[in-house]
Structure formats: structure tokens, C-alpha cells
Amino acid sequence: MFLVKVFACKKVFCEKEKVLRKRAIVISPGIYTYGASVIAGILERCPGVDIDVTLSKGLHFEGKFDYIFLSLSSTLHLLEIGDSIQELKRKCKDGGLIVVGGPVSQCPEFVFRYLDCDVVVIGEGEIPVEMMKNGYAIEEIDGVAYKENRGIVINPPKQLPDIEHRTLPKIPKDISEQDVRGANVYIETHRGCKFNCSFCQVSEFFGREIRSRSIDNIVEEVKEFKKAGVKKIAVSGGTSSLYYKFRDLLETVSSVIGKNNLSAPDIRVDTINEETLDAIREYTIGWVFFGMESGSDRMLKRMRKGIKVGDIIEAREAAKQQGVKVAGSFIVGYPGEREEDYEKTKELVEDLYLDDCFISIAEPIPGTELAEEVIKGGADNPLFIQSKRIRNMSVAEERALDLMLTSYVARERPLTLSDDLYEKTLKEVRKQGEDIRKVTQMITGGLGYVYNCGYL
Numbered sequence: 238m239f240l241v242k243v244f245a246c247k248k249v250f251c252e253k254e255k256v257l258r259k260r261a262i263v264i265s266p267g268i269y270t271y272g273a274s275v276i277a278g279i280l281e282r283c284p285g286v287d288i289d290v291t292l293s294k295g296l297h298f299e300g301k302f303d304y305i306f307l308s309l310s311s312t313l314h315l316l317e318i319g320d321s322i323q324e325l326k327r328k329c330k331d332g333g334l335i336v337v338g339g340p341v342s343q344c345p346e347f348v349f350r351y352l353d354c355d356v357v358v359i360g361e362g363e364i365p366v367e368m369m370k371n372g373y374a375i376e377e378i379d380g381v382a383y384k385e386n387r388g389i390v391i392n393p394p395k396q397l398p399d400i401e402h403r404t405l406p407k408i409p410k411d412i413s414e415q416d417v418r419g420a421n422v423y424i425e426t427h428r429g430c431k432f433n434c435s436f437c438q439v440s441e442f443f444g445r446e447i448r449s450r451s452i453d454n455i456v457e458e459v460k461e462f463k464k465a466g467v468k469k470i471a472v473s474g475g476t477s478s479l480y481y482k483f484r485d486l487l488e489t490v491s492s493v494i495g496k497n498n499l500s501a502p503d504i505r506v507d508t509i510n511e512e513t514l515d516a517i518r519e520y521t522i523g524w525v526f527f528g529m530e531s532g533s534d535r536m537l538k539r540m541r542k543g544i545k546v547g548d549i550i551e552a553r554e555a556a557k558q559q560g561v562k563v564a565g566s567f568i569v570g571y572p573g574e575r576e577e578d579y580e581k582t583k584e585l586v587e588d589l590y591l592d593d594c595f596i597s598i599a600e601p602i603p604g605t606e607l608a609e610e611v612i613k614g615g616a617d618n619p620l621f622i623q624s625k626r627i628r629n630m631s632v633a634e635e636r637a638l639d640l641m642l643t644s645y646v647a648r649e650r651p652l653t654l655s656d657d658l659y660e661k662t663l664k665e666v667r668k669q670g671e672d673i674r675k676v677t678q679m680i681t682g683g684l685g686y687v688y689n690c691g692y693l
């Protein structure tokens with residue numbers, strides 16, 4: 238009898254605690270991004286107030302929350318979520334906050350223009366999110382932007398002082414079902430990039446100095462993901478070979494997950510050497526993914542890539558000699574790209590005979606030099622020039638389509654150019670063109686607003 242009474246009291250207490258306990262949801266539209274898992278991990282694991290944390294890929298969920306974190310990986314998410322913002326507001330408890338983070342948040346005025354949220358986390362999320370969790374007033378928090386009567390207030394961001402022992406992320410239960418370019422998850426090994434490519438925001442977001450996590454910290458995380466059913470892991474951090482102990486990292490992670498389940502994508506052609514390539518062959522699936530971008534030295538210079546076409550050719554040779562398969566990514570339709578620049582890129586793709594190829598139309602991500610160039614405008618943006626050969630298609634899309642089709646046949650194992658493959662490629666190119674035109678309109682005023690990022 239007594240026991241029953243104690244149990245009943247405990248139940249009432251737990252129910253009460255449950256009501257009082259704060260709740261947060263971290264939404265990562267479409268896929269579980271690594272950044273969203275890290276934010277959820279901070280909320281759940283960092284010392285301080287206990288919070289119930291949910292991680293979701295969708296915008297439709299039940300219940301009310303004290304914090305709704307939107308971890309946005311694409312500029313277009315601002316438009317997509319803008320349509321659902323009223324519904325999200327109804328899911329906020331009284332005094333609750335809608336907080337936006339992710340690459341696009343580097344330019345908070347831009348986010349506020351398109352999304353009626355309360356707070357934008359600028360740059361790295363660890364410090365501001367932990368302070369929010371522990372009840373600090375927004376005005377006191379570093380690395381956030383918020384609205385006041387007099388306008389938008391920006392508290393400058395601070396970098397995480399101890400990335401070596403970073404808090405582990407929250408791992409979603411169904412993470413093993415996710416497939417992003419062949420990996421269930423991309424694990425961050427380091428932050429920062431000493432290069433400054435005009436289309437990329439990594440060095441602006443994380444700084445120029447490389448800050449690496451310890452191998453022990455990374456391995457602890459790999460084991461947790463493995464326990465959750467994850468098989469395929471990619472190590473990432475902008476340029477993976479910039480990790481301070483690249484070979485040791487691959488050797489150790491591979492011993493946990495198996496070499497056939499580990500990849501090290503996104504490598505610069507000028508950061509490899511025999512040891513790097515040897516480690517890739519010995520401890521990973523044996524592929525190297527190079528950001529090659531263009532076959533024109535003029536365009537490589539304009540993109541501030543810091544490499545020449547000769548470096549690309551040498552890197553491909555070096556990788557092949559070490560028995561490593563080579564994939565390359567290319568950007569077409571960059572502002573100022575002339576027909577002769579494109580022809581050089583096409584020739585390079587034909588000559589390199591890669592194992593795989595990824596082609597994208599240049600996207601002006603807010604906060605990048607490319608975005609600034611696009612905002613300044615000019616008649617030389619191939620995304621806004623009509624193709625003379627294909628109806629209802631821009632020059633940028635025409636080049637993307639042509640290069641993709643070229644890359645299917647000019648490769649180690651050529652693909653058969655079926656009608657299906659052509660249709661699929663055409664659809665992908667049209668989608669890329671449409672999305673990037675929308676992003677361009679968002680930053681240049683086509684959607685009613687001329688945007689100028691204070692960080693440029």
C-alpha cells in the first residue's frame with residue numbers, strides 16, 4: 238500500500254516536471270544535416286538546464302516548444318519555411334523563440350528579410366545555443382542577431398575555444414536510412430580553411446585557421462553513429478586533407494568502421510602528396526574527390542581558387558599512379574565565363590577521363606564574394622543570358638547540360654546515353670537553373686529587396 242502511494246507521488250512529480258521542463262525542437266529540412274545534430278547535441282548534453290530535445294527533418298510536428306531551431310542548409314529554405322512560419326509560431330509556447338542557424342545565417346539582415354523569426358545565430362552555434370539553453374537574455378548572448386525597435390542588433394560571434402573536445406551530436410534514430418552522396422553521415426573533423434574561393438563561405442564562417450578535433454573525440458562519435466546503425470561515414474571539414482593528422486585519422490576511423498565504409502571527400506588538388514594518397518587508398522573506399530572547378534586559368538583566377546589547370550592535371554596523374562580513383566567537381570555559368578572558357582573546361586573533362594564528375598551552376602551563396610559580384614550585376618552572368626541553341630534555356634544551363642552529357646561518355650567507365658538518362662539530366666539542370674535564379678533574385682532584389690551583406 239505504502240509503495241503504491243510512493244509510486245503514485247513519484248508519477249505526479251514526474252508529470253509535473255515534464256510539464257515544467259523546457260522543450261526544444263531542431264528542424265533540419267529534408268535531410269539531417271550534421272550542423273543540426275550538433276545543435277541538438279549541445280541542447281541535450283551541455284551542462285545546465287535539462288531540456289527535452291527533438292530532432293526533425295520535417296516542418297510538421299505535434300506539441301508546443303520553448304525553442305524552435307531551424308537549421309537551414311540552403312538559401313531557398315528561407316522561402317520554403319517563410320510559407321509555414323505562421324504555423325511554426327503557433328507551435329511556440331508563450332515567450333518561446335524561433336531561432337535560425339546554418340550557412341545562410343552569416344548574413345542576418347537577409348534572413349530577417351525573408352523569415353519572420355526571433356533570433357539568428359551568426360557563425361558557430363555552440364556558444365550562443367548553450368547560453369540560450371541556460372536562460373541568458375538574448376541581448377547578453379554572443380553571436381546572435383535580433384530585432385529591436387531601432388532595427389537589427391548584431392552581437393558579434395565568437396569561435397568555439399575548445400573544438401578538440403567538442404560536444405557529441407544528437408544522433409537521429411533513423412540516421413542509417415539517410416544517403417547523402419553515398420554516406421549516411423558526414424563527420425566534422427576540423428573547422429576553417431586557409432583558402433578563400435570566391436563561391437565558398439567556409440573560411441568566412443569558420444575562419445582561416447584550421448582547428449582540428451582530437452582523433453579520440455572523433456572516434457568516440459564514430460562509435461556512437463555505428464551503434465545507431467550507421468555504416469557509411471565521410472569525414473569532412475571543407476578540405477578533408479587539411480586535418481592535422483590526416484593519415485592517423487583515416488587509419489583509426491577505418492579500424493572502427495571498415496575501409497569500405499569510409500570516404501574522405503572534398504580535397505584540393507594542391508593539398509595532396511604521396512602520404513595523403515596512400516592513406517586514401519589504404520584506409521578508405523579509395524576515391525579522391527577534387528574541387529577542379531574549371532578548365533580555364535582565367536576562370537580559376539576569377540574564382541580565387543588559387544590553382545591552375547596544370548595543378549589539376551598533375552593531381553589527377555598522381556592519384557592514378559597511386560591507384561586512387563578520381564572524381565572531380567566543376568562549376569559552370571560563373572559570371573564572366575565566356576564560350577572559350579567553357580570550351581576549355583569541356584576539353585579538360587574529355588582529357589582527364591575521370592571516374593566520376595559533378596557539375597553545378599555557380600550559386601551565389603549570401604556572404605560570398607560571388608554573391609557580391611552577382612549583386613553588382615553586369616551583363617555577363619550566363620544564368621541570365623538566353624541560349625542561342627536551346628529554347629527556354631540559359632547559357633549556364635546549356636553548358637551544365639552539355640558538360641554532364643560529355644562527362645558520361647568521357648570517363649573510365651562510360652555510361653550509355655539513354656533517353657532516360659538524358660531526360661533525368663535535363664530535369665536536374667533545369668531544376669538547378671531555376672533554383673539558382675531564385676537565389677539570385679533573392680539577393681539582387683528580384684523578389685522585392687536589394688540585399689547588402691554587412692560582412693562583404
Ligand code: SF4
Nearest residue numbers: 430432434437439475
Ligand atoms: S572551396 Fe574548399 S578550398 Fe575553397 S575556400 Fe571552400 S573549403 Fe576552402
